[in-house]
Amino acid sequence: MLQKPKIALFQCQWCLYAPADQEWVDTQLPENIHLTKTPCTGRINPLYVLNTVQGGADGVMISGCLPEQCHFKTGNMAARRQLEEFNDFLNHIGYEKERVRFVWLDLQDRGIIQKQLAIFEEELEALGPASNLVTRTKVAEGGRHA
Amino acid sequence: MPDLDAIKTETKRLLSEGVVEVVVAFKPGDTPLHPQPAFFMNVDDVDSLVYDGLCQNNLATFLTRLPKSQKIGMLVRGCENRSVNALVVEKQKLRENLFLVGIPCEGIIDWRKIVERTGEAVIAVHENDLNVFVDSRAGNFNFNRADLLHESCLRCTHRTPVNADILIGEALPEGDLTLAATAVEVFEAHEIDERYAWFHKEAERCIRCYACREACPMCYCTECFVDHIEPRWTESGATPAGMQGWHIVRAFHQTGRCTDCGACERACPMDIKMTYLTEKLNHDMRNKYGFVTGLDAQTQPPFATVTLDDKNRFSV
Numbered sequence: 001m002l003q004k005p006k007i008a009l010f011q012c013q014w015c016l017y018a019p020a021d022q023e024w025v026d027t028q029l030p031e032n033i034h035l036t037k038t039p040c041t042g043r044i045n046p047l048y049v050l051n052t053v054q055g056g057a058d059g060v061m062i063s064g065c066l067p068e069q070c071h072f073k074t075g076n077m078a079a080r081r082q083l084e085e086f087n088d089f090l091n092h093i094g095y096e097k098e099r100v101r102f103v104w105l106d107l108q109d110r111g112i113i114q115k116q117l118a119i120f121e122e123e124l125e126a127l128g129p130a131s132n133l134v135t136r137t138k139v140a141e142g143g144r145h146a
Numbered sequence: 147m148p149d150l151d152a153i154k155t156e157t158k159r160l161l162s163e164g165v166v167e168v169v170v171a172f173k174p175g176d177t178p179l180h181p182q183p184a185f186f187m188n189v190d191d192v193d194s195l196v197y198d199g200l201c202q203n204n205l206a207t208f209l210t211r212l213p214k215s216q217k218i219g220m221l222v223r224g225c226e227n228r229s230v231n232a233l234v235v236e237k238q239k240l241r242e243n244l245f246l247v248g249i250p251c252e253g254i255i256d257w258r259k260i261v262e263r264t265g266e267a268v269i270a271v272h273e274n275d276l277n278v279f280v281d282s283r284a285g286n287f288n289f290n291r292a293d294l295l296h297e298s299c300l301r302c303t304h305r306t307p308v309n310a311d312i313l314i315g316e317a318l319p320e321g322d323l324t325l326a327a328t329a330v331e332v333f334e335a336h337e338i339d340e341r342y343a344w345f346h347k348e349a350e351r352c353i354r355c356y357a358c359r360e361a362c363p364m365c366y367c368t369e370c371f372v373d374h375i376e377p378r379w380t381e382s383g384a385t386p387a388g389m390q391g392w393h394i395v396r397a398f399h400q401t402g403r404c405t406d407c408g409a410c411e412r413a414c415p416m417d418i419k420m421t422y423l424t425e426k427l428n429h430d431m432r433n434k435y436g437f438v439t440g441l442d443a444q445t446q447p448p449f450a451t452v453t454l455d456d457k458n459r460f461s462v
Contacts, residue, residue: 047371047379047395054387067457078452080460082401085430089398092334092426094342102460132342135386 004032005058005124007117010048012041012064014071017107025113033117041065042075046086053095054136059124063103063113076104094132098123147275148249148315150197153221156247156312157192166219166245170208172201178271179257183208197221199255199273199291204409206230206363210238217243223251225298225407227307228440229363232403232447238366241443248310250318252291253299254408258417260294263287298408298421301325308441326406330429333422345390351416352389354382358420359396361413364403371395397423402431402447405439 009029016022029035034057038044041064049060062083064076080102091097103116153171160166173184173194181201185208186192205220206229212218222230227246233239252275260268260280267283278294280287292300303321307313333341356372359365371379372392380395381388397404397420404424411420431437435448 046398047391050391050394051380054391067460068454074452074454074456077454077456078449081452081456082449084460085401085427085434086398088430089394089423089427091338092341093345093394093423094338096338132339133390135390137381137385137387 003129004030005121005127005129006056007033007121007124008049008052008057008060009033009035009117010041010044010060010062011035011037011113012076013037013039015041015063015065015105015107016113018110021110021113032121040070040072040075041079042070042072044079044083046082049083049086049100050090051136053090053099053130053133056130056134056136058127058130059099059101059120061101061103061117061120063105066104066106069107090133095130096127096132098127099130147199147252147273148197150195152314153197153247153249154192154195156314157186157195157219158189160219160245160247161186161189161192166217168212168216169219169221169247170205171195171221172197172203178268179260197249198271199253199278199294200257200271202254202257202296202409202412204229204361204363204407206233207361207409209233209244209363210366214238214240215243217245219245219247222246222248222307222310223254224302224305224307225251225405226363227310228304228405229407231309231440231443232364232405233366234443235440235446236403246307246310246312248307248313250306250313250315251299251302252305252318253295253302254412255291255294256296256412260289263289296408296412297329298406298411301329301425302406303438304441309443326425327429327432329422330426333426345393346386348418348420349389349393350386351418352384352392353416354384354389354392355415357413357415358410361409362400363407363409364400365396393418393420393423397427400424401427402435402437402449403439404428 052060070076087097087100101120105112157169160169169186171184172181174196175182179200181196183203183205204226206226234241264280264282264287265284270281272279276291278289278291303323305321306317372382380391406428408421431448437448
């Protein structure tokens, strides 16, 4: 594959507790990874995931705090119930299940996010670019539909 | 078939005794194939009430359009009763303000299945428990009732209303739960690209009329996500992304709330299949959380009942 797979990264703002990790995500993220920071994993609406999928993301990575470490008590659990089901549902209509990945990040760990992104990227390269459900209308410069 | 006279008598009693202010039921429509929902407020009007297998709307849709404080009587079949329960769970209605006249349902006849067999010029339709007799310009037909049922009704599990205030007719036995599971498994047995091709083929016919939304009792949001202008959550035109996004998110919003009545599919003017989406979600809710929508008026759906115990459910 010539181009690196495009990854949409949804990150809960509390789960990267190590300053070095957060700085890496904020400033040194590779170009093929698109970061969306949310106040909590629970804020990630399935619609956001769908929008990245339709816009051509080859993979979606959703990070959250470990169980019982959520800043809002059960936000990560609520998100997990919904997004896991949403992933199953997307798989039902033809989007590979492997393209959506959940990562629990321990507040104490260091450097996990880099490792997980590297593994995910490798797996996505093996899968190839996503084609199903990628239907977003291309918008040309000036906002006109191409 | 339930006794129509018994239904009328009960409706008249409700109105004349002042138990309810309005009864939601059906009256004859413009064509024999489409009885239409009606609101009966006077005892004299009740004589025009009809009920047969062609009554295809889910009447629970109209509950959220009437005031919460109003005393409402309603004809309910199995699926409608479960929809009402789901609305009560979501605090859209007060159960004590509703009087449900339960009818054990033998299944709703899909009018499209009649039309494709007889042509559109249907003059009259009569039915009994086993047969449907259709008079049309093309001749007189006699069909097996089971052949004309809507797909959702063929795999229906709870045909008898679960907590109606009064039941007209005899309770029917529970349906076979494996039928619903089989429908999902058959679809999932296809290759992933075949599944996407099917979904694409169905969704691309959509004209974004939102008839499915209007027909659904659980779609009661004051402002739907597709109607938002700022921010625009999804493409709102009849574009591929817009049509697919609508079908995906509409179905997903019904997770743990859909009763699989099939009203969305029957309302669709483009004959788009939709229940294979919601049936998958129902199937998952049954398997993962043991939840069936609307069996009582207290149990919260899975997405509303998150606890820390969930940590055992998901691997770290």
